[in-house]
Amino acid sequence: TKRSADDLRSPICCILGHVDTGKTKLLDCIRRTNVQEGEAGGITQQIGATYFPMENIRERTKELPEAANMRVPGLLVIDTPGHESFTNLRSRGSGLCDIAILVIDIMHGLEPQTIESINLLRMRKTPFIVALNKVDRLYQWKPRNNAPIRTTLQEQERHTKSEFETRTKQIMVQLQEQSLNSELYWKNKDKRKAVSIIPTSAISGEGIPDLLYLLVLLTQEMMEKKLMYVSEVECTVLEVKVVEGLGTTIDVVLVNGVLHEGDQIVVCGMQGPIVTTIRALLTPHPMKELRVKGSYQHHKELKAAQGIKITAQGLEHAIAGTQLYVVGEDEDVETIKEEAMKDMKSVMGRIDKSGEGVCVQASTLGSLEALLEFLKTPDVNIPVSGISIGPVHKKDIMRASVMLERKKEYATILAFDVKVTPEARELAEELGVKIFTADIIYHLFDQFTAYLKNTRE
Ligand code: GDP
Ligand code: MG
Numbered sequence: 001t002k003r004s005a006d007d008l009r010s011p012i013c014c015i016l017g018h019v020d021t022g023k024t025k026l027l028d029c030i031r032r033t034n035v036q037e038g039e040a041g042g043i044t045q046q047i048g049a050t051y052f053p054m055e056n057i058r059e060r061t062k063e064l065p066e067a068a069n070m071r072v073p074g075l076l077v078i079d080t081p082g083h084e085s086f087t088n089l090r091s092r093g094s095g096l097c098d099i100a101i102l103v104i105d106i107m108h109g110l111e112p113q114t115i116e117s118i119n120l121l122r123m124r125k126t127p128f129i130v131a132l133n134k135v136d137r138l139y140q141w142k143p144r145n146n147a148p149i150r151t152t153l154q155e156q157e158r159h160t161k162s163e164f165e166t167r168t169k170q171i172m173v174q175l176q177e178q179s180l181n182s183e184l185y186w187k188n189k190d191k192r193k194a195v196s197i198i199p200t201s202a203i204s205g206e207g208i209p210d211l212l213y214l215l216v217l218l219t220q221e222m223m224e225k226k227l228m229y230v231s232e233v234e235c236t237v238l239e240v241k242v243v244e245g246l247g248t249t250i251d252v253v254l255v256n257g258v259l260h261e262g263d264q265i266v267v268c269g270m271q272g273p274i275v276t277t278i279r280a281l282l283t284p285h286p287m288k289e290l291r292v293k294g295s296y297q298h299h300k301e302l303k304a305a306q307g308i309k310i311t312a313q314g315l316e317h318a319i320a321g322t323q324l325y326v327v328g329e330d331e332d333v334e335t336i337k338e339e340a341m342k343d344m345k346s347v348m349g350r351i352d353k354s355g356e357g358v359c360v361q362a363s364t365l366g367s368l369e370a371l372l373e374f375l376k377t378p379d380v381n382i383p384v385s386g387i388s389i390g391p392v393h394k395k396d397i398m399r400a401s402v403m404l405e406r407k408k409e410y411a412t413i414l415a416f417d418v419k420v421t422p423e424a425r426e427l428a429e430e431l432g433v434k435i436f437t438a439d440i441i442y443h444l445f446d447q448f449t450a451y452l453k454n455t456r457e
Contacts (some may be wrong), residue, residue, distance in 0.1 A: 008227040010051070010305045011219035012096060012255060016120075017103035018111035020042040022133040024405040025202035026103060027077065030212065047341070048238045048251045049078050049307035057105050057167075058214050064148050067213040072227065075212070076305040078238075078253065079177050096253060098226065100128040101211070106167050106199065107137050110174040112440055115218045118178050120370055121396060127222060128197045129214055130182065132171065136201040146205035149198065168197065192222070233257035234304070235324040237267060240315065248281075248315040252308050252324055259308065259326065260301040266340045267315070268322035268365070270389060273337035274314050275327075282309040284379050317343065321364035327395050347372065350384065357383030358410050358448070359400040361392055363417040371416050374441050382448065385410065392435065393421040398426045400414055404432060409455050412436065 015023045042324035053074040061067035102181045175182045200207035234256035263278045282296035350372045362368035375382045403411040412434040436447040
């Protein structure tokens, strides 16, 4: 296949950061079209993502003179329901996200999930920029809707400017403590060495032009090769969902290539590789008014980059966060099956050989991996005897209860970002298995260490 700099695909972008920093609001703000000027801009809502075509980005960045040379066709931004963006941000070999926005609240600075996000981005080697959000909350801020940030900063009173500078400096120091060099983007000479900071407000839209411009600039400058369109399929499973009338479906992001109805696919499953055939390729209806719940548009084929819902048989045990493979005409299914299970195998390899340790459970393979990574760091060092993905069921309690005889304190399940079924909770109570649940990895650690201390005293 031909690769050329004239045929770039849309970069894929994730938003992450601590809760309440404004991730959802920023996305809403970026999504908002210029209603007054009747500018629809062709933004399309996709499965788990929003697509921003270049016309829209041009419109939003027109006040920035430097934003002229944008060559990508658009930008695919992965939605962030709750903190899922974080767990979905997974990449081994083929990365889902080309770039990420780390949102920091200018009034709060670095918070626990900010640091967790930084570590995850580092682990995945994903380039990112910082949106220093909520600048409108600086004392006596004078907003100018949707303005480039430098224009609006110049218009602020001296004391507001000075508060901005003090807070920004403090946050740069905090980032430095995490071994990150950072700089306000217009002062940033070497974007590979220092992380660019873009002050924003998701309420007044200030700094949004800068944010969009920088996302485009960085992706096309730093990863042109990666963005050259190739026909080879690269596709990540975001979520496994049961949909009424459709059965178990998978929501995927097609990063590269084309998917067709009827394609034979292989995905990683809890009980081994799943080989199946695409029954339907679905996207939401483009016109919102027509979007009745559960109604989707069917496609014969779809080209990257896209968020897509796939229906097929046998997807019940598919694992979110893994790659989807298409079996080509002369390709060997067995080889692809092995390939599909590689990620799972490497995670399985992290389980303690002694057979003694806690059980851990997470929502996606990516989050499980992050949790395991954390548990084995020297100052944490908690052995793991069993892993699982998805909600905690009775069978998981049974498995953890094996430890009751060997090492009672390890008869524990550390559940990250998953539900516990009522039956499972009941059984755990009955057998004496402890369940700790949390949405922040190190909260699990805190709970567990407190429990250990208690039982050992
Ligand atoms: P998320 O948890 O990171 O998705 O945060 P949300 O987008 O839900 O925002 C959390 C709260 O902060 C909401 O009440 C928002 O209205 C508010 N918020 C978000 N961005 C801004 C901003 O730029 N300025 C101000 N003043 N409030 C904001
Ligand atoms: Mg949110």
